Amino acid sequence: MNISVIGAGYVGLVSAVCFAELGHTVIGVDNNPEKLLALDEGKVPIHENLLPELLQRHLGHRLTFSSSISHAVRESDVIFITVGTPQSATGHADLGYVEAVTREIAKHITSMKLIVEKSTVPVRTSDAIRRTMTLNGASPRLFSVASNPEFLREGSAVTDFLYPDRIVIGVEDSFSEERLREIYSPLCDGSYYRREDLIPGCGASAAHFIVTNTNSAELIKHTSNAFLAMKISFMNAIANIAERVGGDVDQIREGVGADRRIGTSFLNAGIGYGGSCFPKDVLAFRAVAREVGYDFDLLDAVMRINKDQRHQFLRKVRDALWTLRDKRIAVFGLAFKAGTDDVRESPAIEIVEALVNEGCLITAYDPVAMPRALSELGLRVGENTVRMASDPYIAAEDVDAVLILTEWNEFASLDLPRLHSQMRLPVVIDGRNLYRPEVMEAAGFVYYSVGRAAVF
Template identity: 60%
Template sequence: MRIAVVGSGYVGLVAGACFAELGHDVLLVDNDERKLAELQRGECPIHEKFLPELLERHHGKRLGFTGDLAEAVRRSEVIFVAVGTPPKDDGDADLSYVESVAQGIACAIDDYKVVVEKSTVPVYTNSWVRKIMLLNGAPAELFDVVSNPEFLREGTAVADFLYPDRIVVGADTDRCAEVVARAYQPLTDGSYYKQPDAIPGPVTGAFEANLIRTSAKSAELIKHASNAFLAMKISFINAVASVCEAVGADVEQVREGIGSDSRIGRRFLSPGIGYGGSCFPKDLLAFRSVARENGCHFGLLDETVRVNEEQRNRFMRKVHKALWTLKGKKLAVLGLAFKNGTDDLRESPAVAIIKSLLKEGCSITAYDPAAMDRAAEEFGPNSAVKFATSSYEALEGADACLVLTEWEDFAALDLGRIKQLLRYPIVVDGRNLFCPALMEAAGLNYYSVGRPDVVRERPATITSLKEAAKNEAA
């Protein structure tokens, strides 16, 4: 099939490269000249496993890049729209990028086209896209609009796209649903997985992706509701972690216990400094707006957001507890990206925490395996954030180490060396990467989420002093 994908970001670039991998002839469109130039030079502008391989495999053959939307529309039978839908100040999704692409498609349309919403959009966007296209002169019989939300996760985006849990096609006519289904056919009939050079995925043996056909409105709601549910799971375990801290229980044990229930499952039950990224925070706010505008009270979403914000404050309190005053402290930060496997800093809790630490007068030396270039842009050359070339370099002479992203490399660090390099033996772990008993054995004071602190020399308390006095008298 001849496919156009508009927007070559984390979603569009992966989708375009994967459609080329499935045998289609793909033209990716973007209006960011710098990104286009990088792509045309054969560079991969984002950190994403298997993406450089796919770009190398198909660039110049089944995959091309252009800034010309009209050209891409005219040559394609299906146009996936994957531009950003960032939040506005009031929490609503900003749909102006989607609207401008719809106008551009309408002006170029010359034959029947299927326009597919791949961006995450609120319910009713499908009908708005249709209206905008009609207002801009597209004949009603020459196009249909389908909602096909994307569920990939950054860090495992290529494998998620090629081995999806489900493909949702929200279409109000069979004709357009059939066109979109054809784009995914090598996944739904399983033929892709039989290819010897198929990208490896989480399943072995025969696999056929599940395609769910819904109405356009239902598909739009499925995406918002899925992200809201996952964010709620994260906030739920974070709230449980706070109770664990209050009563002296261990959230990792509690998590094992509740996650073993097949109705609940272990995934998305990792306590930490809260969710971030370009999706959950904005999608939750947008879903809440949709619910409100339609007269539905959805307080669960408010609470999910509140718990998430509180996690960052709780982490800051732990840093205070470990170090007392912060002004002038030199801190090593491990992790900048909003999660492991990506260079994406959007809504990263690590960035928010670093900004709070800078306000308190700390200086930071940070290390992240993928996100340092983006972080250098984010903080600018004059900030008190410096970047190290390795975790160990970041730790040298620091007053404490803060772990803010769950990169596997960090979990494998040599604990003895951490202790040796730090000025004070203090690790504050926002991702529960380390085992408290091993930290204790390594002589480190260790503060994590939802687990008892490991403090080698506890400060005297009234009770312990009374206890000591009693022992003395005896």
């Protein structure tokens, strides 16, 4: 199949590379010239496991990049839209990029195409795409619009794409369904995951292929993200109660998660969700509900608990250090989660900014997110209140406390005696519960975590 993917960001680039991996001929389109230059040279502009290897494998063969939507439309049967849908000032998803791309596609369409929205969009966006296509001169006989929400997670995006639990397509006609079935058939009939020479099979099995109408597919994506965000906030609320009464959130998770109706996944207490998806998608879903006349105030609580979780963490830092002005603090982790260099809406960045505002001097370390964090924190770095270190032990030199803010494996296997010897005061405040309190106590640390009693 000839495919183009418009928007070569986290989702678009992974999709383009993986569609090539599945045997399709793919054009990745972006309007960022620097990104295109890097990609043409085989350089991946983001940190994502396995992406460089797959790019190398397919670049120049089944995969090319272009800045031209007209070229992509001409050469493809199926056009995926994967541009950003950021939060607008009103809390709605800003669909400006999706609209701009749709108008551009409409201008160049001369033969039958399938347009697939893969970006996360509010319900009924596919109707708006259809309308916009027609208004901009495309004959309704020359296109179909389908929805195919993406569920990959940054940090494991390639394996999530190639070994998904499910593929959801929202269609209004058999033409769209047939095309999308054909595109994804290697993931559903077993022909991809059985090829051991490629990416080791992750114990994968055939993906569940779910066909719905377009409105349901759009709702499935918002529902999934809102539900996962709710699980996180729910467990953080439980952690706050456990902490106050001498409970242990790890034990609670085990006891609750053993119920198969509940399960243990996504029930880790911490400093709250962040990233470029959950915060904006929960807010956008709240706006959608309001617009259709339903007061989905459960989502307000999810967002409030999440925001408050940062404050709860900062309160612990104050408890541990008393006053904050001129305190030296090492921060382990800046990415919003492990496995990525993405710092968009990262709780770690928010916490660093709050501590800087209170007069702390920060030395931060992250295995891959420091360059992006530097530009996010910009001015702060200039003021010399935030410095980056080349490893965690250097970051911890002479500090009053270490804060663990991202759940990188590297931070879960620190050389504890070495860390202890580096620090001025042996205080660790762990926002990701990477250690058992008794282990840290035995290693001589004052240790605060989330939903468990502090040890001194």
